[in-house]
Amino acid sequence: MIVELGHFALILAFAVAILQTVVPLVGAHKGWADWMAAANPLATLQFVLIALSFGALTYAFVTSDFSVALVVNNSHSLKPLIYKISGVWGNHEGSLLLWVMILALFGACAAWFGGNLPATLQARVLSVQASIGVAFMAFMILTSNPFLRAAFPPFDGEDLNPLLQDPGLAFHPPFLYLGYVGLSMAFSFAVAALIEGKVDAAWGRWVRPWTLAAWICLTIGIGLGSWWAYYELGWGGFWFWDPVENASFMPWLFATALLHSAIVVEKRESLKAWTILLAIMGFGFSLMGTFIVRSGLITSVHAFASDPERGIFVLLIFAVFMGGALTLFALRSTALEAKGVFGLVSRESALVLNNVLLAVASFVVFVGTMWPLISELAFGRVLSVGAPFFNAAFTPFMVALAVILPVGATLPWKRGNLGRAVRGMWGVALLAITLGALTWTLHSGQSILAPIGAMLGIWLVVGALTDLWMRSGRQSISARLRRMIRLPRADWGKAMSHSGLGVTIFAVSAVLGWASEDIRVAQIGESFEHNGYTLTLTDVRRVEGPNYISSMGFVDVVQDGELVAQLNPEKRIYPAAGMPTTEAAIDFGIWRDVYIALGDPQDGGGWALRTYVKPFANWLWGGILMMAFGGLISLSDRRFRVAAGARKAPPAAAAPAE
């Protein structure tokens, strides 16, 4: 009964979304205030209905209702509760429902908190947002209905893919979707502005928090996915350039570019057309990602729903929205004239360079991802494009970005002096190069990658701090410190995020350049040395979990005669899904991770055992968190809140703050 209610709520939400697409759009066009105002309650209603529907599906999963086909295929009565819940979005149909729910949530937020928007703009934003919902709900109801009943309900389910039964992956999809779908908000604002024919500083100020929020979630989502790969796949890799990873990475790169160019729109009323284009492309790549994941066109480790019919449907959605938006852009973008002018050497130009590098890097990833398909269809040449290509083709862009970032970030708006900006950073560059060279001599004979990473990392982190310091004026040190603390939060957010990028770049190169590995047959009770550690496999026991059977190893890690950690690497078998998984055991440390994975028992006795020492691995996730946290600090900036209040005040009070 509850499942049917959920199904019904979804269809009702579909109808509401159609209304929400049409009514406010007509209202805004004709200037009918009541038609425009209808958008708000409709957006709320749509969200509530989809949330009910989602709740009904979650209920089916939690109570293990095996009369629902989706539950049969993706759940099991013995599964821990948290994975019963995460099982809701651990499959194609359920994840789509989550996707649509988040879409409606963003729409509802624009209705709830968008009171300060001009009525026509808000109506159009909500209408565009609802039209995306219409497309995806049609997709769901026609091809991927999560509420279908099973003809012969079995006694128990087939279990969720055991790899997905993991805390990291339980929250990875919701964050990713918050990011992907958050970009729909920027898209809706962009299309609404094109219909409106007006983009101004206020538009930039509204779009930026949404983009920032989406970007933060996308950053965390990608970070979680990468962390999961690190500890779950059993050899400590954290990024594979898999098509689906690329599908999440491309929108991230575009969102990062959009975030920066929206600043130029807001502060300088320039780069308007370009920002609109980025907003369209950012969401376009989200849709493209959805297409890549769900069509199975490009084989990937993630493809959980390969079905040509679904692929064609998603491609159709992609074509309609991108085609429509880009046509509108071609027709209207000339109307968006820039007000602010700027010189060749200026913050604006630096941000343009940032945008060019990010956009091109993203396109390179795109070309690499699609090339096997293009090559086979166009030239009959069957080939693969894997990590070695992406590492070679993508890395230079990130290096270039890191090199120009600290200088560009200190350039003044409008017109700057490159000599002066470089002079301020001279000491930082010297420090970075010296320390980079020092690490190179300390680790001579190993790859040059890590010292370069160290150099770039220091350049970015110290550069960001120097930027804050230079902003504090010319006074006594204590006065400067006090002033630094009182700098706007956006400045601190910027410094934090840029430092986070530096930490991440350093950590990536350190892990890749300095990790050490040991693969051997370990006899129980026998010790061996690796990289300064003495390791002993003391025992391997059979342990039973709620829905799996595990061979659990017991490994003592000793350094300088002291027990550092006792690790329990596991090899699990999930009988319901018939799949083995590895659970690596990791001793997390500030300076290094000791990472142990248990392999198979060997014919001659003993177990295959892999040991890795990964220096600075934690800094990788730390850097990603710093980036996201920087975004959060920036999001809490007074400006966004003051701007909201200022709109309601009489026009006289809304004097420019800068």
Next chain:
Amino acid sequence: MRALFLVLMLALAAPLVATPAMAIQPDEILDDPVLEARAREITSELRCVVCRNESVDASDAEIARDIRLMVRERLVAGDSNEEAIQFMVDRFGEYILLNPRATGTNLMLWLSGPFLLLAGLGIAAVAVRRRRPASAPLSAEEEARLQQLLDE
């Protein structure tokens, strides 16, 4: 029967889903560390042909193990890295290379980055130049007005 079918399907589908990469086994490792390092380097650039975007080095599949052993055999027999890779390409086709060769139509792939960068920088430079502050000299009329203001 139905159960048997399911088991069969699972067995067939197994290499296609991401399995924990237990990858290279201790008994495969060569005694000579230099040869072994070369073998690792080569196998990490070869695709496990039945997997989804996994290198031979990281894959659990049976064929990946065979390829790992074959590469080591070739190296022990005295092949250079290129020869060992070519040996695999002759048998499995270009599909096995994770690092596509920069030849023929693949040049488009490899040059797309530099080309797009140049195009992007070109477009940006033109756009920025057009937006440079208008620093046109004052007209005679404005000059006179300015003088008048200064005199006051």
